[in-house]
Amino acid sequence: MRFELLLVVTAVISITAKPQSKAAQRNKLLLISFDGFRWDYDQDVDTPNLDQLVLDGVKAKYITPPMLTMTSPSHFTTITGRWVEDHEVVHNMMFDTKTNLKVPHKKTLTRSEWWDNGPLPLWITAQNQGLKTASFFFPGGGANYSGQAVNRVLLEDFNHPDDNETEWRENIDKVMSWFSEEDFHLVTLYYGEPDNVGHAKGPDHPDRKKIIMQIDRTIGYLREAIVRHQLTDTLNVIITSDHGMTTVKKRPQVDEIILNKYLNLLKLASFEILDYGGFGILTPRPGKEQEVFDALSKAPNLTVWKKEEFPESFHLAKSKRLPPIVVVADLGFNLNSRFIVYVNKGDHGYHSGEMDMKTIFRAFGPDFKKNFISDPFDSIHIYPLMCKLLQIEPAPHNGSLSATENLLNGGPQMTCLPVSLLLVLLLLRFTLL
Numbered sequence: 099m100r101f102e103l104l105l106v107v108t109a110v111i112s113i114t115a116k117p118q119s120k121a122a123q124r125n126k127l128l129l130i131s132f133d134g135f136r137w138d139y140d141q142d143v144d145t146p147n148l149d150q151l152v153l154d155g156v157k158a159k160y161i162t163p164p165m166l167t168m169t170s171p172s173h174f175t176t177i178t179g180r181w182v183e184d185h186e187v188v189h190n191m192m193f194d195t196k197t198n199l200k201v202p203h204k205k206t207l208t209r210s211e212w213w214d215n216g217p218l219p220l221w222i223t224a225q226n227q228g229l230k231t232a233s234f235f236f237p238g239g240g241a242n243y244s245g246q247a248v249n250r251v252l253l254e255d256f257n258h259p260d261d262n263e264t265e266w267r268e269n270i271d272k273v274m275s276w277f278s279e280e281d282f283h284l285v286t287l288y289y290g291e292p293d294n295v296g297h298a299k300g301p302d303h304p305d306r307k308k309i310i311m312q313i314d315r316t317i318g319y320l321r322e323a324i325v326r327h328q329l330t331d332t333l334n335v336i337i338t339s340d341h342g343m344t345t346v347k348k349r350p351q352v353d354e355i356i357l358n359k360y361l362n363l364l365k366l367a368s369f370e371i372l373d374y375g376g377f378g379i380l381t382p383r384p385g386k387e388q389e390v391f392d393a394l395s396k397a398p399n400l401t402v403w404k405k406e407e408f409p410e411s412f413h414l415a416k417s418k419r420l421p422p423i424v425v426v427a428d429l430g431f432n433l434n435s436r437f438i439v440y441v442n443k444g445d446h447g448y449h450s451g452e453m454d455m456k457t458i459f460r461a462f463g464p465d466f467k468k469n470f471i472s473d474p475f476d477s478i479h480i481y482p483l484m485c486k487l488l489q490i491e492p493a494p495h496n497g498s499l500s501a502t503e504n505l506l507n508g509g510p511q512m513t514c515l516p517v518s519l520l521l522v523l524l525l526l527r528f529t530l531l
C-alpha cells in the first residue's frame with residue numbers, strides 16, 4: 099500500500115517536473131556573421147582560436163549560401179529560413195523597376211518596405227513567443243516587420259570603419275552584458291570583414307590573411323568574455339557568414355565583359371542594375387524580351403536567364419521583385435554595362451555551387467557536440483536549428499532540422515531520471531510483494 103502511494107507520487111512528480119526542467123534548460127543564443135568569410139580562409143593562416151573551436155564544438159566543412167550570393171539576400175535567408183523568392187530581398191540595393199528608384203545598400207537598412215514582405219525573421223518570431231532579442235549591425239535588424247521592431251537595434255553609421263579591432267572587442271563586451279545583465283535570449287552580431295578587404299585587395303592578398311588573424315584574435319576574446327560573464331554553461335554561439343569571395347579576372351588575363359557591346363542597353367532595357375560584380379538584372383522594354391535574351395546569350399563568360407526558366411535549385415523563379423532577365427557572370431568575371439568602372443579585386447554574387455562562394459559554419463556551447471565535423475549543408479537549415487536551440491515554434495520556413503540536428507547533443511537526458519526512479523520503485527514493489 100505504502101509503495102503504491104509512493105509510485106503514484108513519483109509518477110506525478112516525473113510528469114510535472116518535465117516542463118519545468120525544460121524551461122530551465124533554455125539556453126541563450128549568439129549568432130555572429132563575419133561578412134564574406136570564404137570556407138577555406140582559415141587554411142593558409144595560423145588560427146589557434148578557430149582551431150580550438152573545432153575541438154570545443156562543431157564545424158561544417160563548408161556551407162552553401164542561397165542563390166544570390168550577396169550580403170542582404172543571404173543574411174535574410176539565414177535569419178528567416180526562407181528562400182530568396184519568398185523573402186524577396188533580392189539585391190543589396192533596394193530598387194523599383196517602374197520608377198527607376200535605386201537605393202544604396204546602407205540606406206536600405208532602415209527601409210522596412212524593402213525587408214518586410216511577409217516572412218518574419220527570427221527576432222520577431224522569438225519576441226512573439228516571449229523572448230528578448232537584439233540585432234547588432236545585422237542586416238535586416240533595422241526594419242519593422244508587420245509593424246514590430248526588434249527589441250534592441252544598433253545600426254552602423256555611414257562611414258563606419260569595418261576593421262577596428264578595439265571596437266570589435268567593445269561590441270563583444272556590450273553583447274555579453276546584454277546577455278548577462280539584461281537577460282537577452284538572442285543577439286545577432288555582424289562584422290563587415292573579411293568582405294571589405296576581400297573586395298578591396300582580393301582574397302589572395304596578404305591583408306586578407308591579416309584580417310583573418312584579427313578575426314581569430316577576436317574569437318579568442320569572445321571566448322574569454324564568455325567565461326568572464328559566466329555564460330559558459332548557458333550561451334550557445336554560432337559563427338557563420340553570407341558568401342565567399344573570388345579573385346576578379348582582369349585584362350590582360352581575360353577580356354572584360356562590356357554588355358553594351360552585345361545589346362544597346364538604352365534602346366532595349368527600361369531598367370538595369372549592372373556594374374555590381376557578377377550578378378546583373380534588367381527589365382527589357384515592352385516587346386524586346388526575346389531580343390534582349392538572344393543578344394545576351396551571345397555574350398561570352400556569362401549565363402543569362404529568363405526568370406521563369408530559372409533552375410528549380412535557385413529558388414528565385416517565384417520572385418515578383420526580380421526583373422524578367424538575370425545575368426550571372428562566370429566565376430571571376432564582372433558585368434560592366436558601358437565601360438569598365440569596376441575597381442574591386444575580389445567579388446561574390448556568382449553561382450552558389452562554385453566552391454569560392456561557399457562559406458563557414460562553426461558553433462559551440464552547452465547544446466552542441468564537441469570535436470564534431472559535419473558534412474556541408476545549405477545555410478537555410480540554420481534557421482530551424484536556431485529555433486530548436488531557443489525552444490521556440492518556428493515560423494513557416496524552407497529549412498529542415500534534419501540537416502543540422504546532428505550537430506546537437508543527444509536526447510533529453512533530464513527526463514530520464516524520474517523514469518528510471520519509477521522503474522526501481524516498481525521493481526522494489528514487486529520484490530517486496
Ligand SMILES: *[C@@H]1O[C@H](CO)[C@@H](O)[C@H](O)[C@H]1NC(C)=O
Nearest residue numbers: 208209210240241242245247
Ligand atoms: C518602426 O516603428 C516605429 C514605431 O511605429 C517607428 O518609430 C520607427 O520609425 C519604425 N522604423 C522603421 C525602420 O520603419
Ligand SMILES: *[C@@H]1O[C@H](CO)[C@@H](O)[C@H](O)[C@H]1NC(C)=O
Nearest residue numbers: 259261262263264265266268
Ligand atoms: C577604434 O575604436 C576605438 C573604440 O571605439 C576608438 O577609440 C578609436 O578611435 C577607433 N580607431 C579608429 C582608427 O577609428
Ligand SMILES: *[C@@H]1O[C@H](CO)[C@@H](O)[C@H](O)[C@H]1NC(C)=O
Nearest residue numbers: 347352353397398399400428
Ligand atoms: C571567356 O570566353 C571566351 C570566348 O568564348 C573563351 O575563349 C574563354 O575561354 C572564356 N574564358 C574563361 C576564363 O572561361
Ligand SMILES: *[C@@H]1O[C@H](CO)[C@@H](O)[C@H](O)[C@H]1NC(C)=O
Nearest residue numbers: 180181184413494495496497
Ligand atoms: C518555402 O516555404 C514556404 C512556407 O512554408 C512555402 O510556401 C514554399 O512553398 C516553400 N518553398 C519551397 C520551394 O518548398
Ligand SMILES: [Zn+2]
Nearest residue numbers: 133134169340
Ligand atoms: Zn556579404
